[in-house]
Amino acid sequence: MSSTAIVAIMAIVLVAVASAVVGAIGVRARSTSDFLVASRTVRPGTNAAAISGEYLSAASFLGIAGIVLQEGVDALWYPVGFTGGYLALLLFVAAPLRRSGAYTVPDFAEERLGSPVLRKICTLFVIVIGWLYMLPQLQGAGLTVATVTSLPPWLGVAAAGTIIVVTVALGGMRSITLVQAFQYWLKLTALAVPAVIALIFFLNDDRTFDRAAPPQFAARTTVDIRTDVVLQVGLPVSLEAAGVVDGRPVDGPVRWEPGPHTVAEDSRLVFAGGTAVPVVAGSPPTDAEWLDPLPASRDHGLLAIYSLIIATFLGTMGLPHVLVRFYTNPDGRAARRSAVLVLAMLGLFYLMVTVLGALSRLYTPQLLVSGETDAAVLLLPAAVLGSGWAGVLLGGIVAAGAWAAFLSTSSGLLASIAGVLSTDVLRGRARDLRFSALLAGAVPLMLALGVTRLDFSETVALVFAVAASTFCPLLILGIWWRGLTDHGAVAGVLVGGVLSVVAVALSLAGLSGTGWIGVLLYRPAVVSVPAAFLTMIVVSLLTAQRRPADTDRVLLRLHAPERLGLSRDRIEGRGQQFG
């Protein structure tokens, strides 16, 4: 094992142990009263860091840079959408939901419409969304381990899954405000240091992005292909190959003419320095196109981007681990101040990953060949600084940051799925939270080992699409429209949920269509979100006699100012119930 691997593993272990220790000596359970206690002591800055810490996942840490490396300017829509989604949550949902006293979407659904069936369906989707969101986290942790140690990826995924299940089952790694805040700053540092150093190297270098040609290998580069890829060659390329290329076994020099070329898994390609880099088919081949929004080479780019905007903008409010954090603020004014700080913190983080992703096009272009662009952040330090002590140390910091990102999001998700499973699904049969944690972790682990890895940003976009198609219409209409009925809500959530989940399942199974159908399978939101809203409204109008009798009272409590005494008694009642 190389010194890079040893340093990186030590850094990862250090982060895991530090989080477990801080978590273990903290509050005993992720209970409602924990949030209420925290609300009296936490300052807006700490709280904002905690919200950001829980929100910024391994998929954000690794995936955004990867998608920037591959797609260029258009990839900015991912981080813009993630921050914009946060704004939508703030404007439409945060304050009313806070006043309702409901901590989760199922709680809200039951309180607003009083329907046990709706509660069950919402619980189901909390679990589905949580599992799907854990998938890229586990794969991200696996990719980190595999990249820094060159162990096989499945081993990394299995190790990550086991660690997270064991720690949550043993009650460690609780989602405590201070741990989350600490992990935000850790993640930011782990990105900012390499980003600034790489930027300094870039500015002192004579390299440029501004060329109407593919990127170039700076030195002789060996690329190991781990999954079958189709490469797009713009200029003729000479290389050495061992493995299966264009359907024929080869071992020796190869010359590729412009056009598509297939390379089978377990092949090895060796490129000389100065060679033009072939890129995975579908991404912009030249640097000039990479810098232009919506290049002509992209099929149905407009549809794909609109659908991505809808999914990210409306999906954030439906993520189970994001909503609950709003309760840690003492009042609405502090909550708003936190929200501004959160957006600044998210923006700073995403700026760093974007810089890293852009620079990796110059320093680690081999990822464009292997298709493993998500590893860009991990490999950039060594590519810029070389394999001396500086590169090794920086690589270790980045690996630790990626691991912190994985831990903070996954532990929050796993804890909330396990909680829902033990209270709503396995009721009575398994009082033991440990069994629930095992079950909650086993499913995404199987999924992560079973499905072909998509780019993290793609998987995350799919999860946001499911959340936007189910919980967004329910929350928006439930809060702002008195006409919603239980039948309307059930029908709408089911229509949006089934449409988006079917698209996700087909994408994860590796089935991809061509043309606009292919785009919709990866980006279903543009169809499934309006369909869910429309179904919910139409069915509610048809069943208007089922409008709950207490609608006016519930809505008033959601919209009347907090200190009126309308919501306070409920929150205190809850605190007693859980504390």
Added chain:
Amino acid sequence: MSTTGERSTGTIYEQVQDSPEFADLRSRLRRFVFPMSAAFLLWYLAYVLLASYAPGFMSIKVIGNINVGLIIGLLQFVTTFAITTIYVRYANKYLDPAAERLRTQIESAT
């Protein structure tokens, strides 16, 4: 919860519902939130439309490698942040005082 609590909450609900202060608060919130979201979405969509129908404009070089498309893309972050700041200021300046007036009105009435 005791029956007296229920009854008194009920009257507060009615009072709040009927008060002009509550109507004022609600319209202030709606007057801000809905137009602002519309403007925000339009600005998003305008960027995508520009990229798709005015690619020449988007690829004009400003400084070195940086083109108009990249600048407008990064500006999306800035606008998101700016809108949040404006919302917070609006809430502190117009929503909180309105809520406060409603509270004093309700309290003096009971």
